[in-house]
Amino acid sequence: MAVSGIVLFGFVVGHMFGNLKLYQGPEAINVYAEHLRTMGEPILPRNALLWVVRAVLLAAVGVHLWSAWTTTRQSWAARGGRYEVWTPVQADYAARTMRWGGVLIALFVAFHIADLTFGTGHPQFAPADVYSNVVRGFQRVPVAAFYMAANVALGFHLYHGLWSLFQSLGWNNPTFNHWRRTFATAFACIVAAGNVSFPISVLMGWVK
Amino acid sequence: MRLTLRVWRQAGPSAPGRLVTYELPDVSEHMSFLEMLDVLNERLTEKGEEPIAFDHDCREGICGTCGFMISGIAHGKMPATTVCQLHMRHFRDGEELVLEPWRSKAFPVLRDLVVDRGAFDRIIQAGGYVAVNTGTAQDANAIPVAKADADVAMDAASCIGCGACVAQCPNGAAQLFTAAKVSQLALLPQGQPERWQRVERMVAQLEREAFGSCTNYGECEAVCPKGVSLDFIAMMNRDWLRNVFRVRRESRATGGAG
Ligand code: SF4
Ligand code: FES
Numbered sequence: 001m002a003v004s005g006i007v008l009f010g011f012v013v014g015h016m017f018g019n020l021k022l023y024q025g026p027e028a029i030n031v032y033a034e035h036l037r038t039m040g041e042p043i044l045p046r047n048a049l050l051w052v053v054r055a056v057l058l059a060a061v062g063v064h065l066w067s068a069w070t071t072t073r074q075s076w077a078a079r080g081g082r083y084e085v086w087t088p089v090q091a092d093y094a095a096r097t098m099r100w101g102g103v104l105i106a107l108f109v110a111f112h113i114a115d116l117t118f119g120t121g122h123p124q125f126a127p128a129d130v131y132s133n134v135v136r137g138f139q140r141v142p143v144a145a146f147y148m149a150a151n152v153a154l155g156f157h158l159y160h161g162l163w164s165l166f167q168s169l170g171w172n173n174p175t176f177n178h179w180r181r182t183f184a185t186a187f188a189c190i191v192a193a194g195n196v197s198f199p200i201s202v203l204m205g206w207v208k
Numbered sequence: 209m210r211l212t213l214r215v216w217r218q219a220g221p222s223a224p225g226r227l228v229t230y231e232l233p234d235v236s237e238h239m240s241f242l243e244m245l246d247v248l249n250e251r252l253t254e255k256g257e258e259p260i261a262f263d264h265d266c267r268e269g270i271c272g273t274c275g276f277m278i279s280g281i282a283h284g285k286m287p288a289t290t291v292c293q294l295h296m297r298h299f300r301d302g303e304e305l306v307l308e309p310w311r312s313k314a315f316p317v318l319r320d321l322v323v324d325r326g327a328f329d330r331i332i333q334a335g336g337y338v339a340v341n342t343g344t345a346q347d348a349n350a351i352p353v354a355k356a357d358a359d360v361a362m363d364a365a366s367c368i369g370c371g372a373c374v375a376q377c378p379n380g381a382a383q384l385f386t387a388a389k390v391s392q393l394a395l396l397p398q399g400q401p402e403r404w405q406r407v408e409r410m411v412a413q414l415e416r417e418a419f420g421s422c423t424n425y426g427e428c429e430a431v432c433p434k435g436v437s438l439d440f441i442a443m444m445n446r447d448w449l450r451n452v453f454r455v456r457r458e459s460r461a462t463g464g465a466g
Contacts, residue, residue, distance in 0.1 A: 071379075071420075071421035071423070072421075074420055074421045075378070075379035075380060075381070075420030075421050075423075076420075077313060077418070077420075078312060078313050078314065078379065078380030078381070078418055078419050078420030078421075079311055079312065079313065079380050079420070080311060080312055080313030080314075080315075080316070080380070080418070081311045081317070082311070083277065083280060083308055083311055084214075084216075084227060084306055084308060085277070085279050085280035085306045085308070086277075086280040086378075087279060087280030087281050087285075088378075088427065089281060089376070089427055089430035089431055090425070090426045090427055090429065090430035091378065091425035091426055091427050092426075095423070095424065095425045095426065096378075096425070098423060160424070163424070164423065164424040166442065167422075167424050167438065167441055167442045167445065168424075168445055169445065169446075169449065170442050170443065170444075170445035170446025170447070170448075170449055170450075171442065171446070172439050172442030172443060172446065177439070
């Protein structure tokens with residue numbers, strides 16, 4: 001869980017920062033998108049490195065989902081009878097929404113790939129023109145709203161996940177323990193804020 | 209003060225259970241929670257009814273025998289308090305309380321509020337022995353232990369094995385208990401000879417029992433009557449991982465023949 005989570009975390013951070021090029025105009029982001037395809041050239045053929053990265057990510061997603069599913073089943077079986085009343089004392093919203101939030105994020109990722117990688121259901125999809133795909137895509141209000149909601153969920157998921165991985169991997173030391181929550185909060189906010197800013201900017205007409 | 213209790217009554221391990229309502233019109237605020245139940249039980253006995261079965265022993269918060277859910281919180285809402293040390297002055301007149309046993313597949317209900325915590329004993333047993341010198345007692349300070357280490361080891365050792373952590377955990381996980389038991393020895397020089405096999409075996413036993421899987425909710429730490437910290441779970445995980453890599457290295461060094 002933690003190891004695949006780190007891989008996926010690295011990806012969402014990179015993905016968010018890469019997309020900030022949206023604010024530098026059509027050329028910057030389209031060149032960047034093209035560069036992702038030509039990475040590794042001329043040693044490697046076009047798209048080769050991209051597919052290596054995709055394979056790693058797909059494997060990480062697989063491991064993440066599989067461990068989530070097995071541990072969830074184990075935990076659901078472990079209660080053994082229902083509590084008439086159960087009152088949370090310390091578990092925060094982020095911790096309590098890890099599982100359903102995760103499901104929402106998985107559905108979102110599937111939609112996102114269909115929408116902006118394959119162009120399925122996209123009104124005006126042009127494979128090489130990432131900029132206009134994003135802008136046209138987010139001009140559909142319900143889609144933009146879904147992107148925002150999913151990224152807020154991602155923020156919560158990252159917050160609990162980032163903090164948890166220190167526990168799971170045993171990275172625990174009085175000298176940095178108080179930094180773990182700060183680190184988790186900071187990165188969760190940066191990623192969520194960055195991602196949510198794209199649909200907002202399009203809807204507000206700042207990016208068109 | 210007046211209290212309404214809804215108590216889980218279950219005649220035996222496989223009997224069906226249900227919540228039964230009892231009215232207590234005259235609870236003294238000086239009673240402990242268990243004393244309040246004693247009074248109720250005396251009345252039930254006088255009426256010829258079965259008294260409510262609950263576990264208890266020391267009644268001073270040190271043995272870990274007592275414990276049940278009070279309105280959805282293990283040992284009730286007062287932090288760092290066992291039910292035997294919980295006083296009625298913390299409750300409001302007219303309050304309704306729901307008493308349920310620890311619910312965990314690993315802790316089957318024996319009767320009413322009493323559960324079988326044998327799974328904890330098996331985890332402790334899996335840890336095995338600690339090598340100590342026998343014979344005459346050695347000098348008090350023959351083995352120097354840094355104050356800071358002794359303090360942390362003592363924090364881990366304060367776990368009384370009550371099971372509240374498992375009962376409160378939405379996952380029904382027993383990581384906090386196991387981590388406390390692993391760490392109290394791993395932090396001391398006396399615990400070093402068997403340190404790695406201990407963590408390996410106790411975690412293996414933890415996984416064999418019907419407990420759930422820890423996702424760091426932090427509920428355990430919040431209800432633990434001894435305030436055992438989540439940090440011990442990280443320590444246990446670290447020792448467990450270090451042991452995995454240590455075993456790998458060694459089996460490479462011996463050509464895999466082990
Ligand atoms: S860790 Fe705390 S709650 Fe869990 S068994 Fe020990 S004393 Fe009880
Ligand atoms: S009876 Fe011993 S801790 Fe409560």
